[in-house]
Amino acid sequence: xxxxxxxxxxxxxxxxxxxxxxxxxxxxxxxxxxxxxxxxxxxxxxxxxxxxxxxxxxxxxxxxxxxxxxxxxxxxxxxxxxxxxxxxxxxxxxxxxxxxxxxxxxxxxxxxxxxxxxxxxxxxxxxxxxxxxxxxxxxxxxxxxxxxxxxxxxxxxxxxxxxxxxxxxxxxxxxxxxxxxxxxxxxxxxxxxxxxxxxxxxxxxxxxxxxxxxxxxxxxxxxxxxxxxxxxxxxxxxxxxxxxxxxxxxxxxxxxxxxxxxxxxxxxxxxxxxxxxxxxxxxxxxxxxxxxxxxx
Amino acid sequence: xxxxxxxxxxxxxxxxxxxxxxxxxxxxxxxxxxxxxxxxxxxxxxxxxxxxxxxxxxxxxxxxxxxxxxxxxxxxxxxxxxxxxxxxxxxxxxxxxxxxxxxxxxxxxxxxxxxxxxxxxxxxxxxxxxxxxxxxxxxxxxxxxxxxxxxxxxxxxxxxxxxxxxxxxxxxxxxxxxxxxxxxxxxxxxxxxxxxxxxxxxxxxxxxxxxxxxxxxxxxxxxxxxxxxxxxxxxxxxxxxxxxxxxxxxx
Amino acid sequence: xxxxxxxxxxxxxxxxxxxxxxxxxxxxxxxxxxxxxxxxxxxxxxxxxxxxxxxxxxxxxxxxxxxxxxxxxxxxxxxxxxxxxxxxxxxxxxxxxxxxxxxxxxxxxxxxxxxxxxxxxxxxxxxxxxxxxxxxxxxxxxxxxxxxxxxxxxxxxxxxxxxxxxxxxxxxxxxxxxxxxxxxxxxxxxxxxxxxxxxxxxxxxxxxxxxxxxxxxxxxxxxxxxxxxxxxxxxxxxxxxxxxxxxxxxxxxxxxxxxxxxxxxxxxxxxxxxxxxxxxxxxxxxxxxxxxxxxxxxxxxxxxxxxxxxxxxxxxxxxxxxxxxxxxxxxxxxxx
Numbered sequence: 054x055x056x057x058x059x060x061x062x063x064x065x066x067x068x069x070x071x072x073x074x075x076x077x078x079x080x081x082x083x084x085x086x087x088x089x090x091x092x093x094x095x096x097x098x099x100x101x102x103x104x105x106x107x108x109x110x111x112x113x114x115x116x117x118x119x120x121x122x123x124x125x126x127x128x129x130x131x132x133x134x135x136x137x138x139x140x141x142x143x144x145x146x147x148x149x150x151x152x153x154x155x156x157x158x159x160x161x162x163x164x165x166x167x168x169x170x171x172x173x174x175x176x177x178x179x180x181x182x183x184x185x186x187x188x189x190x191x192x193x194x195x196x197x198x199x200x201x202x203x204x205x206x207x208x209x210x211x212x213x214x215x216x217x218x219x220x221x222x223x224x225x226x227x228x229x230x231x232x233x234x235x236x237x238x239x240x241x242x243x244x245x246x247x248x249x250x251x252x253x254x255x256x257x258x259x260x261x262x263x264x265x266x267x268x269x270x271x272x273x274x275x276x277x278x279x280x281x282x283x284x285x286x287x288x289x290x291x292x293x294x295x296x297x298x299x300x301x302x303x304x305x306x307x308x309x310x311x312x313x314x315x316x317x318x319x320x321x322x323x324x325x326x327x328x329x330x331x332x333x334x335x336x337x338x339x340x341x342x343x344x345x346x347x348x349x
Numbered sequence: 350x351x352x353x354x355x356x357x358x359x360x361x362x363x364x365x366x367x368x369x370x371x372x373x374x375x376x377x378x379x380x381x382x383x384x385x386x387x388x389x390x391x392x393x394x395x396x397x398x399x400x401x402x403x404x405x406x407x408x409x410x411x412x413x414x415x416x417x418x419x420x421x422x423x424x425x426x427x428x429x430x431x432x433x434x435x436x437x438x439x440x441x442x443x444x445x446x447x448x449x450x451x452x453x454x455x456x457x458x459x460x461x462x463x464x465x466x467x468x469x470x471x472x473x474x475x476x477x478x479x480x481x482x483x484x485x486x487x488x489x490x491x492x493x494x495x496x497x498x499x500x501x502x503x504x505x506x507x508x509x510x511x512x513x514x515x516x517x518x519x520x521x522x523x524x525x526x527x528x529x530x531x532x533x534x535x536x537x538x539x540x541x542x543x544x545x546x547x548x549x550x551x552x553x554x555x556x557x558x559x560x561x562x563x564x565x566x567x568x569x570x571x572x573x574x575x576x577x578x579x580x581x582x583x584x585x586x587x588x589x590x591x592x593x594x595x596x597x598x599x600x
Numbered sequence: 601x602x603x604x605x606x607x608x609x610x611x612x613x614x615x616x617x618x619x620x621x622x623x624x625x626x627x628x629x630x631x632x633x634x635x636x637x638x639x640x641x642x643x644x645x646x647x648x649x650x651x652x653x654x655x656x657x658x659x660x661x662x663x664x665x666x667x668x669x670x671x672x673x674x675x676x677x678x679x680x681x682x683x684x685x686x687x688x689x690x691x692x693x694x695x696x697x698x699x700x701x702x703x704x705x706x707x708x709x710x711x712x713x714x715x716x717x718x719x720x721x722x723x724x725x726x727x728x729x730x731x732x733x734x735x736x737x738x739x740x741x742x743x744x745x746x747x748x749x750x751x752x753x754x755x756x757x758x759x760x761x762x763x764x765x766x767x768x769x770x771x772x773x774x775x776x777x778x779x780x781x782x783x784x785x786x787x788x789x790x791x792x793x794x795x796x797x798x799x800x801x802x803x804x805x806x807x808x809x810x811x812x813x814x815x816x817x818x819x820x821x822x823x824x825x826x827x828x829x830x831x832x833x834x835x836x837x838x839x840x841x842x843x844x845x846x847x848x849x850x851x852x853x854x855x856x857x858x859x860x861x862x863x864x865x866x867x868x869x870x871x872x873x874x875x876x877x878x879x880x881x882x883x884x885x886x887x888x889x890x891x892x893x894x895x896x897x898x899x900x901x902x903x904x905x906x907x908x909x910x911x912x913x914x915x916x917x918x919x920x921x922x923x924x925x926x927x928x929x930x931x932x933x934x935x936x
Binding site for chain 3: 448471
């Protein structure tokens, strides 16, 4: 029973991280219909930035968020203006190919710059504490609450601010939004900036608990995709729910299935993904776009 | 008014229902189309006509009821199976293979007539090509034979789609708004061609908003409203039916 | 008035294409008799491998329109089946014999895997399929890493080193010749035209009597079979296999790149793309260590932006791409 409770708590904590990690993919997909296959690479960049700041300036990964967020917002904004805006209106295949190309190029740039040796960020508080018989890893607990906080902020931003409203309007119907005077390209660029900043922040936060190497991205992309399939496009509560489902499933599987090991979390995630896509192509909560957008 | 019961219907639906979430898109609809008829299916936008078509051609699973084609239960058939039994349809949003030429579009719509492995491994047969050219001629789009389907105008694409549906020589054709977005001259062409085909023994089920088209062609009409069958009868009866007029022009 | 599709010269149509291809095969078969170095033979077999891979990917990604971002998984399966059979089974007569026995099995294993994985994934449309295959690829690599007793885990397997450059050359020449001829045949057959119909409009194809599931699975299995064969061959030639050299994204990227450069869904595009990429890489960026994939990634982005139809596609339909329009302007100026 204790083991089960422990697994639930660990899964919940992991789920909070997963949610904030997946949001970038989910929102970009929801707003502009582009599946960003380079998603994991932006997380990798965030992790490397946190590592660099820690290694050379002794900056704490959570403090470095203040630097990483604006910087990566700029990166996302520029990337969108230079590259992605050109392909948003094209068939989905082009967007897939472009982001796939970006993902390969980024991962290999980092391999050339930093070699493929794994790096880590050994923060001093990387321990755990006991509370009513359950172990709470400190870093993961902090991540959970920071993730929750950032999701609440994002939710308020999207619901209340004028810019947030234009983003939601664009997501629902870009032509209508364009007609009422929303500058679509600017909205896209801001969305991309926000999402990529958030993703990099997730990478920076996870850096103390995870080996950092150039090819760490794809599993995260895949997990983000699973979470989006679970929770729906661009929905923050959905991402949280999807993240927690995935987190708990992963931990439960690695706790109770002998010999599978934590490295195979990706297998669990993938099995879950294929299961959802095959059984419910519209996503678990019906939040995915219709597969055949032209149909109706 | 009940369909002629002495003859076995070609296509029949019994208590067909389809729900989207809690909304009944098609609710308990009964209908029958007998061989040689031209039957119209009308109703306001969103009344479930296209959904009913999708159910009949098996693109949508129905939630309850039964669909019979040529006396066989096809409620669980796959779309390609019911197509091979002799049902062809066109779509409200035109579906042609945009990057293929008009001729290739026609050829490929025929290929399953003979589906032995040997046949599949060869290019289309000369006879198939002859039939395709004849049909294009019949539909008066022969001059477009080598054009890319994606470059055609809406009306021309409608005609091509009808041609593709005709390629395998089906027993019944379901035409979904064959006249929408088509100019009046072309509508006359379509009307004329359908008449010729009907005289040759083809059965039609049409979704239409063009009332003249219905009145000129159909022997019977079903009216759907909010997924339910509101009325059925001859076009004249339907035009004079109070409930139908209410449904169209609102209360 | 509707513009007729501009076509390549008739030259490339009908049987001429295949005849030219067989002629090229004959020339390449005679080539070693001119007394070439073993390095040339090695380069030759590498190019043949790439052409075969690109053509195979094109069958599912270009012709059928199911963009497979994990096709390297079949390469990996082929390589590992070869490795496992050669190292774990008692050798019959000689290592060469076990190679010849294992090679078809590599292909069959990949095809069976394609069947198993295709049944669920080919039901997914568009981007969902791409992601599912990317997932299959990543997951298979992890599983191979874990199945230590069979696959040697992270340290991999070693095959007996038997050097036969001439044999490699002819084997891969044969496989390449066969694969391209098969693709050529499929492209003109009703089967291939049905695949294109599925790419253009799957629902329409199904509604017009094409058993889309069967078509997709068969195409997928053919593509997987030959990719598995190439994987098996590669394992034999390379003698050392481990998850990190066999299951690399690069393999898929190369397949996608080469097909796209030449022209998706065309018969001769992917082979052309493969040859161009190989020699570009050799001449331009081969000497810069480790940038191969970086360049490929950037090229992929540029291609998708400026030449999405590929070289042959742009020649065929000049109005749809910027480079195509440029080409069209240049040639029409010459005419005026």
